[in-house]
Amino acid sequence: MSQEDMLVALQREVESLKNKMSELEKRAGAADDYIAISNLQRTYGYYVDKGQWDDAADLFAENGTLEIAGRGVYKGQDRVRQYMNNFPKYERGVLFNHMQLQPVITINAESGTAKGRWRTFIQIATLDVEARWGEATYENEYVKVDGIWRIAKLHGFITFYSEYDRGWDKGGVKLVRSFKGLEPDAPSTYNYEAWPEAFIPPYHYPNPVTGRRNNGSV
Amino acid sequence: MSQEDMLVALQREVESLKNKMSELEKRAGAADDYIAISNLQRTYGYYVDKGQWDDAADLFAENGTLEIAGRGVYKGQDRVRQYMNNFPKYERGVLFNHMQLQPVITINAESGTAKGRWRTFIQIATLDVEARWGEATYENEYVKVDGIWRIAKLHGFITFYSEYDRGWDKGGVKLVRSFKGLEPDAPSTYNYEAWPEAFIPPYHYPNPVTGRRNNGSV
C-alpha cells in the first residue's frame, strides 16, 4: 500500500471513530442524566420528609410547576415555595415520610428534558392525634438548565389515604382539595378521586415492548 | 521521525482507540440495558397495580414463563396472559398495589440476557371485605429480542401475606396454591411456605465481594 493509500485509510478510520465517539458521548450522558435525575427526585423526598421546604422548592426550575391531589396547579418556583411552606413545621410529634420509589425514567438527551413516573409511599402522623398510610403516583418532568437537572413539573396523584387504625378495607380519607388562602394559578388538569374510587394515573410512555399508547383510563 | 514511521505510529494508535471504543460501547450498552430493564420491571408493577393484564402480559417474551407463590409454571405469553386475566378486574373498591423495589440486576451484554432480584411490597384490599399486607421476592430473567428487553421469566416467592387487622405476629394467610380451571404447564420449581415458615428465596448471584455461592437454603 502506498503512503497515500495508508493515509486515506487512516483518515476514514479516524472519521468513523469520531462518529462512534459522539454517539457514545450521548449514551454516556444518558447514564449521568439517569443518576442525576434519580438523585434529584429522591432528594426531594428526603426534604419533604423533614419539612425542609426551602430546600425542596430550590429543586424546581424557575418556571417549574406543582400539582398535587387535585388542588390545582402552582406555577413558578415562588408559588411552589409558598405552597410548601403552608405545611406544618417539622418538629417533635410530626411524622411526614414520603418514600420515593419505583422510578420509570425516560430521558431526551438532545433536548435536555426527561420524564419520570414514581410512586411515594407515605407515613404521616401527629402525635396523639392521628396516623395515616398513603400512596401517590407521580408523573414528573425534568429539565437541565446550566448543566443541572431540575424539576420542571411535579404532578402527584394521591391514590389512597387511610387511617392507620381503620385500614384500607373500610374506605379512605377524602382528599383535601384546597388550602385556605392559597389559590392555585390554574385548575387541576385531572379530575379524579382517591381510594376507594378507581383511577389509573396516566403514563408518560407507551408500553415499552409493544409501543402501544396506554392512557391510563379505566 | 520519517513520514513512514509517523504513519505506522498513527496506525497503532488508531488500532488501540478502536479496541478501547468497542470495549466502551459494551459498557455504555450495560448502562442502557440497566435503565431499560429497570423501567421494564417497574412498568410491570404499575400495570399489575391497576389490573392492566394485557399490557402486563405483553412485557413477556413469546416463550416467557411465570411462576408465583408455588402455583406452578405457566409457559409462553398466552398462558401468562390467561393466568393474569384470572385476577379480579380493577374497579371501585379494589386495591392491588405491588410496589417493585430493591433491584439487584446482573446483565450479560454479550448474550443479551439478564437476571434480576427484586421485591414487591403489596397492599391489597376489597372494600368492606378484607385488607392485607404482603411481600414477595422475585428472581426474574430478561431477554433482549429485536433490541427490546422483555421478561423471560418471572418467579415470585411470596414471603408473607397478613391480614391488616391481625398484623404479622399472629401468623399469616396461607398461600393459595392453585386457581380452579387454570392448570399450570409444569409443577412448581420450589417447595416452600410463606410466613411464619422460614424460607430464603434462592439468589441468582454469588456474594458480590467474596464470590461465594449462597443458594439461599436455610
Add this chain to the structure above:
Amino acid sequence: MSQEDMLVALQREVESLKNKMSELEKRAGAADDYIAISNLQRTYGYYVDKGQWDDAADLFAENGTLEIAGRGVYKGQDRVRQYMNNFPKYERGVLFNHMQLQPVITINAESGTAKGRWRTFIQIATLDVEARWGEATYENEYVKVDGIWRIAKLHGFITFYSEYDRGWDKGGVKLVRSFKGLEPDAPSTYNYEAWPEAFIPPYHYPNPVTGRRNNGSV
C-alpha cells in the same frame, strides 16, 4: 494538502480522540460503579432480611465500620461480624425485613470511593410475641478495593420503631442503645432520639441544585 499536512492533521485528531476517550472511560466507569454500589447495598438488605450475617459482614471492607441506632461504632469486619451475629437466628416465626430504598449515590471515580444515602423500611415480628414497623436513614460510604466495591461505613439512623398494634400516633418504641457483652469500639458520632422526637439525619451532599450545604440540623 501535502501528505505531511495530512499527517499532522490526523495526529491532532487522534490526540483529541484519545482525550475524549479517557474522559468517556471515566464516565462509563461511573455507570458501572452506580450499578455495583446499588447491587451491593441492596444485597446487604437481602442478607439482613434472612439473618445471613456472615455473608452480610463479608460485604464490608477489612477496616469497614458499622454504627446503628446510637449504639456506638464497631470497627473492622471482625467486629461488624460479631455485632451482626448477636441478632436472633432466622427461623420459623422470625420476620426481619429491611427493604433498601431511595438511594442517593455520589461517586468519586478518581479516588474509588462513594457515599450513599438510603432508607430502610422495616417489618419485624416474633410469632405470637410482637410485630413492629420501623424506618431508618442510612448515610453510608463505599470503597473499591481490588476492583470490587465494598461497604466502608454503614451508619443507620433509626427514625421510628412502632408497635404494629399501636401505630405511630401513640408514640414509638425507645431505641435499644447497647447490647450486653458487645461494647462498641467508639462512642456514637451522633446523639439523637427516634420518633416522636425530631431529627434530620445529616446529608453527605449539598442541595443538588443550589449547592448549599444542608447539615440536617433541625
